[in-house]
Amino acid sequence: MTDKEPKSIAQRFFDLCLLLLGGVLALWLALQFLAQFWGWLLLIAGIAGGIWLAVVIVRARRNRW
Numbered sequence: 001m002t003d004k005e006p007k008s009i010a011q012r013f014f015d016l017c018l019l020l021l022g023g024v025l026a027l028w029l030a031l032q033f034l035a036q037f038w039g040w041l042l043l044i045a046g047i048a049g050g051i052w053l054a055v056v057i058v059r060a061r062r063n064r065w
Contacts (some may be wrong), residue, residue, distance in 0.1 A: 007015075012024075
């Protein structure tokens with residue numbers, strides 16, 4: 001089959017199935033990788049949010065004086 005010949009419906013369906021399978025596998029691997037670190041990511045986000053909140057409060061108090 002050359003590039004100029006149109007693909008059959010069956011070939012397009014097969015290609016779509018392979019792409020979907022690849023996408024599902026990539027998503028599964030990403031979630032497995034993220035599952036190992038989500039606790040640490042939440043901890044880091046909480047610490048960063050606390051620091052940001054402290055800076056906002058300190059700035060608000062300084063601006064009142």
